[in-house]
Amino acid sequence: MNYMKMGFIHKNYGYNRLISFMNYDLGAIVKNFKIEGEYKSAEPYGSGHINDTYLITTSYIRYLLQRVNHHVFKNVPQLMHNIELVTNHIKNVLTGREGADIVSRACLTFFPTKRGKLYHRDDWGNYWRLTVFIENSHTYDIVASPEQAYAGGKAFGRFQTMLSDFNADLLHESIPFFHNVQKRLQTFAASLKKDPLGRAQIIHAEIDVVEARSEEMQCILRLAEQGKIPLRVTHNDTKFNNILFNQDDKVICVIDLDTVMPGYVHYDFGDAIRTCTNTGAEDEQDLNKVSMDITLYEGFATGFLDETKTFLTVTEIDYLAFSAKLLTFIMGLRFLTDYIDGDIYYKIHHPDHNLNRARAQFRLLASMDAQYQEMREIVKNITKNK
Numbered sequence: 001m002n003y004m005k006m007g008f009i010h011k012n013y014g015y016n017r018l019i020s021f022m023n024y025d026l027g028a029i030v031k032n033f034k035i036e037g038e039y040k041s042a043e044p045y046g047s048g049h050i051n052d053t054y055l056i057t058t059s060y061i062r063y064l065l066q067r068v069n070h071h072v073f074k075n076v077p078q079l080m081h082n083i084e085l086v087t088n089h090i091k092n093v094l095t096g097r098e099g100a101d102i103v104s105r106a107c108l109t110f111f112p113t114k115r116g117k118l119y120h121r122d123d124w125g126n127y128w129r130l131t132v133f134i135e136n137s138h139t140y141d142i143v144a145s146p147e148q149a150y151a152g153g154k155a156f157g158r159f160q161t162m163l164s165d166f167n168a169d170l171l172h173e174s175i176p177f178f179h180n181v182q183k184r185l186q187t188f189a190a191s192l193k194k195d196p197l198g199r200a201q202i203i204h205a206e207i208d209v210v211e212a213r214s215e216e217m218q219c220i221l222r223l224a225e226q227g228k229i230p231l232r233v234t235h236n237d238t239k240f241n242n243i244l245f246n247q248d249d250k251v252i253c254v255i256d257l258d259t260v261m262p263g264y265v266h267y268d269f270g271d272a273i274r275t276c277t278n279t280g281a282e283d284e285q286d287l288n289k290v291s292m293d294i295t296l297y298e299g300f301a302t303g304f305l306d307e308t309k310t311f312l313t314v315t316e317i318d319y320l321a322f323s324a325k326l327l328t329f330i331m332g333l334r335f336l337t338d339y340i341d342g343d344i345y346y347k348i349h350h351p352d353h354n355l356n357r358a359r360a361q362f363r364l365l366a367s368m369d370a371q372y373q374e375m376r377e378i379v380k381n382i383t384k385n386k
Helices: 026-030 076-095 100-106 146-162 181-194 204-213 216-225 265-276 294-308 314-318 320-341 353-370 372-384
Strands: 003-011 016-025 039-044 052-058 062-068 127-132 232-234 243-246 251-254 261-263
Touching: 016 026, 026 039, 026 052, 026 062, 062 076, 076 100, 076 146, 100 251, 146 232, 146 243, 146 251, 146 265, 146 294, 181 204, 181 216, 181 320, 204 320, 204 353, 216 320, 232 265, 261 265, 265 294, 265 320, 294 372, 314 320, 314 372, 320 353, 320 372, 353 372
Parallel strands: none
Antiparallel strands: 003 016, 039 052, 052 062, 062 127, 232 261, 243 251
């Protein structure tokens, strides 16, 4: 038996805490799944902060084994049901037009247990899942060029396209109200009222930003309530490093499907722009380094609309540029709320870390404001020329 002994941080919707060292008999866990080949070894893999991931080597192929953090994802069976429905749908779309080898790499494949489920629950209540390891692949944390941004836009746009005819109501909310700005504003107001560490007195400028923008930022939800935009299947975590590339830097597939759930297309487009066009770090202290790179914006928007223009509604397209501001506002709001609460959700490296993050997001928002008309024109020109 191979025992992996490790310590890890887990994020528990309210505090970061160090979990004591635990022993996982990974060989025994893997044997619960229907795999090809004999288990040989395991090693920690990747740098994710939520789930624990291991690269599993067998006598035949390699797999990725993950312990799904059930403190963040409260209902893992529902989460895995979402993933099963979505991946099956994507594979059905691909099967009619791609070869078997391409289909196996263009969509994540999860292996069932011997009991027929896509997850195994161990004696300690941990949930495990197994997926094929896609060989000769890599990700990027930073977008280096408009061409790369274009590839990212096509990747997430294609993801949307393949699921455009899927009934989003069939999916569960793996994290309820994840991008719901109304709920985020309510949480912020409650935290500000409590102000447990007396930090509100030193963030007047940031509070003013929130209060000045709160009504404007609810327009996507109002459009939904009025029936002007449809509910769709959304990825909800469209960071650039959630795209897998091959050795020739061609997109293989979109990964990290834990937050796939019902939402609005603006959540995916907006968060991608927020994360891939920022010229500074997410926690940049020198705010002069923070701005939105309009060339990366245009590259991503072009790729995204190349894939989605045939099914998105006029209203959805009209609010794509705004969605970048919305998701940047939401993220700044979340960082600021955690700072007021005493840094109980996001891991910090110094006392003002969350405040730095919030300020960087609000500076990015200001940069988007300054370029907003150009952002809208770019979207109009893309759709007009296609």
